[in-house]
Amino acid sequence: MNAPLSFHSAGVPAALIEALSQRFGPRFTTALAVREQHGRDESPFDVPPPDAVVFAESTDEVAFVVAQAAAHRVPVIPYGAGSSLEGHLLAVQGGISLDVSRMNRVLQLHPEDLTVTVQPGVTRLQLNREIKDSGLFFPIDPGADASLGGMCATRASGTNAVRYGTMRENVLALEVVTASGEVIRTGTRAKKSSAGYDLTRLMLGSEGTLGVITEITLKLHPLPESVAAAVCFFPDVASAVNTTIQVIQMGVPIARCEFLDAHAVRAVNAHDRLGLREAPMLLMEFHGSDASVKEQAATVQEIAAEWGGADFEWATTPEERTRLWTARHHAYLSGLQMKPGCRAVTTDTCVPISHLAEGVTAALADAEAAGLPHFVVGHVGDGNFHIAYLIDPALPEERDTAERLNDAVVQRALAAQGTCTGEHGIGLHKQGFLVEETGAGSVALMRAIKQALDPLGIMNPGKIFAA
């Protein structure tokens, strides 16, 4: 289980406030409204906001802030789009929220190499808009229009990962401001490399605890010749998931394979007026040549039919496709509206694919028994699903129930040799689970790395492991 949160702030010394306001003018602020806006994310936690917020517009500025913070031993919390789900942005030890959302330029597009270099505040939708004439796209899609810096920091993935991989597989190189305020580069634009320790991968998923990401070089992918999306409804949850399992086991190169339970379908119907059948559903997308897309779809239809899946309903136009995927991306917000004023406690386990059906089924049975409103969405092609428990933040017993249910979901995932977090990260919420999952020895090794790279403990302290 996870320990309760603790937080404290030593405050920000006047000399640091002076140095930052001198350099940043109105882009440095201690105004409560701005601090509060930077003191929360999509997690269900409430903690005091950061002591100040600074809006950086260049790598030099980031380096200046970190060097100053190091000199005064004040925490720095990198801030992108604010869409984190596990409390990564919360100022549990006070300090400065370093907002990089204005570092939002696409710096270098190399269509001939299928690479692009961007600043960390560029969001995934912005990137795809800006490169759309190149015939290429960036597939990683966590649902929220997250910043690419934030997606690096949490090793994000989302709906396309089943075919295109996660941030782990799609980041070639980073520029990072280290905890001492030095600027380093990790990686090159080459597709692969064996040049020393994989600092790129070390930074991906480090949740701002080892440095601030200031530049990102990404792999791009050619837009597929043909794209087709379809929905398919199943008599029960297990049939939908088992269809997915078989599709993966057969090696069908499906691009997206998303599960929504009946509650989630009801929520998106209400929010986006879709009129979908309110039953367990797979929302799928196929990429490739015309022939390959047809072939993939035929194989999946055959498998679905064996599990009692209804005929595919195709989204034949790009507009219809966009409508379906937008609804999927709204599922989280749509779900929240099922219980006005609620907050969500969200699970994020990922398991070896053969264990997925039992995991989802058991999670749903427990949630029904507990009587908390909930819904399930899942990147089921990866073995990853989210059950969101809707709690009234004023009722501690609802939070306790949700945490107990979450705990059971995680324990089942760990027993199946899976992970407590497929894509959201550890943050504040899963520090106990991390130790259970990987063992005290591995966490000690992570701490040794943290200590070596951030000896003053100023980089987003209290995340991943308690400070």
Place this chain on the structure above:
Amino acid sequence: MNAPLSFHSAGVPAALIEALSQRFGPRFTTALAVREQHGRDESPFDVPPPDAVVFAESTDEVAFVVAQAAAHRVPVIPYGAGSSLEGHLLAVQGGISLDVSRMNRVLQLHPEDLTVTVQPGVTRLQLNREIKDSGLFFPIDPGADASLGGMCATRASGTNAVRYGTMRENVLALEVVTASGEVIRTGTRAKKSSAGYDLTRLMLGSEGTLGVITEITLKLHPLPESVAAAVCFFPDVASAVNTTIQVIQMGVPIARCEFLDAHAVRAVNAHDRLGLREAPMLLMEFHGSDASVKEQAATVQEIAAEWGGADFEWATTPEERTRLWTARHHAYLSGLQMKPGCRAVTTDTCVPISHLAEGVTAALADAEAAGLPHFVVGHVGDGNFHIAYLIDPALPEERDTAERLNDAVVQRALAAQGTCTGEHGIGLHKQGFLVEETGAGSVALMRAIKQALDPLGIMNPGKIFAA
């Protein structure tokens, strides 16, 4: 440029020899023949052999050796199949060669999850033999029948990486004996995870300098329904490489795309009696459904024709296919036989794909001008090629010439935002290039990690960076 090698050994204290011979009996030895066999690899370096060799058969035994070595501050050099190319196995500071080749069991095959867990001494061919009835295969193929532990340690790749990725993308989890002799686990069997620092990727490519890998969990892939291999000959090097560039830019999911220059073709003809036309050649393989393989091949044939490529010659039977790929895998050894008694200095640059033709062409022109026998093979679909310069080890001026040529190849790759090593690693040979490539700040950060995880400096010291 790279600094000259230095080496020294403090010797192994009698108490350590006593402890190891007591525990390991005849599996611990200081016999010169065994030490010499463990004191070299495929690199062109000569250094004194390790002081002793121990053959471990379990994780416990590895942990015992490392703990004893730590207690006596004696270096430990993990040893798998001995196929390293950059001096990783050489005892530049003396110490114990820890041979894990007898840890060669496939521990757990989970076909339903497309995963397998193996000991580090299992070789890639052995693994594919042992799992062949599962309908799955492990694609990573560096040519040599390397041990999977060694492939992890150098972040290896090879011919299939263009489609299936490298070790970076295909290792799910590791068991590692750390420098203090503790056993830790990194990762799970889940396909993706955001659980803390990516220790798996940190260990991959760490060349034995952070710990000894004792267990590996790998992703497997379904055997494709259809496989087709073909060769195609080109009027010049640039045309062959430009064909590849365009294939990649169009997103054709080609499984293997290997280049051999006319010298390499001549070498494999001589060695394997193949009768191939002695011209720049692509050796390709297509995986997928029947329809998809036909479609891919048609697209590539069209592109090749535009660059003056001859008609494809298909390897229609599995035996013919195996014959061609075996010849490709022999290319390095076949090439060595072009100059009896020679050794090879081998380059390993990898560049953004659009820069590949200029890189290969310039490397060949320089080599011709210098008059050293040479040949080129390349995983060109990844932007990675190797030029091997055949030198007489008795003639220092030939080594100097080869190193000068290698240096020029690397400088061109770095100028093109590529890497000095696509898949062989840094070892002893590229420590200067590593600093040029990634900068002193990044290397300092790698050293800080090394210091934190191996404070006594006993894990394969002197590799990646000088101790």
